[in-house]
Amino acid sequence: MSRVELWFEFASTYSYPAVMRAEEAARAAGASLAWRAFLLGPIFRAQGWNDSPFNLYPVKGRYMWRDLERICEELKLPFRRPSVFPRNGLVAARVACWHADAPWLPGFVRGVYRANFAEDRDIASRDVVGDVLAEAGADPRAALAAAEAPRAKERLRAQTERATALGIFGAPSFVVGEELFWGNDRLEQALAFARRAPAP
Amino acid sequence: MSRVELWFEFASTYSYPAVMRAEEAARAAGASLAWRAFLLGPIFRAQGWNDSPFNLYPVKGRYMWRDLERICEELKLPFRRPSVFPRNGLVAARVACWHADAPWLPGFVRGVYRANFAEDRDIASRDVVGDVLAEAGADPRAALAAAEAPRAKERLRAQTERATALGIFGAPSFVVGEELFWGNDRLEQALAFARRAPAP
Numbered sequence: 001m002s003r004v005e006l007w008f009e010f011a012s013t014y015s016y017p018a019v020m021r022a023e024e025a026a027r028a029a030g031a032s033l034a035w036r037a038f039l040l041g042p043i044f045r046a047q048g049w050n051d052s053p054f055n056l057y058p059v060k061g062r063y064m065w066r067d068l069e070r071i072c073e074e075l076k077l078p079f080r081r082p083s084v085f086p087r088n089g090l091v092a093a094r095v096a097c098w099h100a101d102a103p104w105l106p107g108f109v110r111g112v113y114r115a116n117f118a119e120d121r122d123i124a125s126r127d128v129v130g131d132v133l134a135e136a137g138a139d140p141r142a143a144l145a146a147a148e149a150p151r152a153k154e155r156l157r158a159q160t161e162r163a164t165a166l167g168i169f170g171a172p173s174f175v176v177g178e179e180l181f182w183g184n185d186r187l188e189q190a191l192a193f194a195r196r197a198p199a200p
Numbered sequence: 201m202s203r204v205e206l207w208f209e210f211a212s213t214y215s216y217p218a219v220m221r222a223e224e225a226a227r228a229a230g231a232s233l234a235w236r237a238f239l240l241g242p243i244f245r246a247q248g249w250n251d252s253p254f255n256l257y258p259v260k261g262r263y264m265w266r267d268l269e270r271i272c273e274e275l276k277l278p279f280r281r282p283s284v285f286p287r288n289g290l291v292a293a294r295v296a297c298w299h300a301d302a303p304w305l306p307g308f309v310r311g312v313y314r315a316n317f318a319e320d321r322d323i324a325s326r327d328v329v330g331d332v333l334a335e336a337g338a339d340p341r342a343a344l345a346a347a348e349a350p351r352a353k354e355r356l357r358a359q360t361e362r363a364t365a366l367g368i369f370g371a372p373s374f375v376v377g378e379e380l381f382w383g384n385d386r387l388e389q390a391l392a393f394a395r396r397a398p399a400p
Contacts, residue, residue: 047257057247059369063382070389169259182263185385189270 002194003032005175007163008109009040010089010096011052012171013064016079016117017071018184019172023106029191035105037096037156038163039089040171047169052086071184078118087116088124095129095143097159098152102143107136202394203232205375207363208309209240210289210296212371213254213264216279216317217271218384219372223306229391235305237296237356238363239289240371247369252286271384278318287316288324295329295343297359298352302343307336 054061072079130140174190254261272279330340374390
């Protein structure tokens with residue numbers, strides 16, 4: 001079974017549709033999916049950006065919101081433009097990175113995106129992250145405590161450095177072997193590549 | 201018959217696959233295609249960029265060249281990375297803008313992209329543009345002379361301003377009524393939208 005790594009950042013708009021459909025699409029393609037939380041902030045700062053490019057370039061931002069709305073409509077995904085953008089996904093990313101192999105992880109990741117992009121909830125808040133953890137079947141207090149320990153913080157830092165080393169510059173990104181694919185609209189191509197690639 | 205406008209810039213890498221497949225795809229979708237040459241230079245400069253973002257952000261540039269290579273492979277389009285990027289498409293754009301309704305126009309546009317992205321020829325050169333015009337069945341001297349008259353230069357300027365007014369920030373872009381779609385990978389979505397939209 002070939003493996004597709006899904007690299008996501010909780011503030012990333014196009015990661016929302018990608019994350020919501022990735023598990024089912026990977027299953028249909030016979031590929032295994034590995035969840036890779038990381039932070040775009042340090043990567044953007046290295047390019048000289050101190051904010052989302054969708055805020056720095058408003059013309060592109062306007063387009064993105066309409067494009068995302070159309071995509072969600074087509075996928076029948078609920079969508080409400082967040083009143084704050086980008087939201088700080090640090091706590092949620094630490095949880096997703098530390099508990100990457102937990103059985104509740106995919107449900108948690110989707111729940112955080114739903115909270116941000118369908119329910120306009122503040123995913124920076126530990127309370128909101130805790131609610132989503134509980135909905136996903138995790139123990140919120142234990143999961144948060146583990147994810148905020150020093151070694152968990154360090155793991156997310158290392159994973160973000162790994163993203164940089166892989167040439168990742170945006171989210172969502174998909175990695176299959178040595179190949180990088182960027183954008184929700186590349187999921188199918190990444191899965192097709194995984195089908196042709198030899199299993200690791 | 202609904203109309204899809206294809207906005208392209210000759211230096212734009214992702215415009216190459218879009219332009220090569222647009223006419224056939226539009227025909228299959230029962231939509232009419234309107235060719236809209238414009239210049240990205242003034243639009244990029246307004247965003248503070250004095251070069252292609254693929255040069256300004258090398259990590260993104262590296263990804264783009266590999267991505268384009270994969271796309272061309274899948275479409276069975278010949279591709280050779282141009283030794284100069286971006287190439288100056290001003291003369292070719294003036295030709296394409298002034299002669300937008302000529303029967304040889306689609307063949308000319310595809311020929312210029314092929315010269316740039318498959319044959320590594322210098323499309324900034326009048327000789328190369330003249331060769332492509334001849335191959336497309338136009339009279340090179342007459343077509344170039346008309347395209348370099350003041351009113352032809354003015355038309356390209358006005359068309360680039362129109363692109364800005366439409367919210368266009370990159371190429372290729374597709375416009376269907378009030379809707380904007382950006383990127384080669386949005387051609388199908390634009391055509392699907394055109395099918396649902398009332399004819400103008």
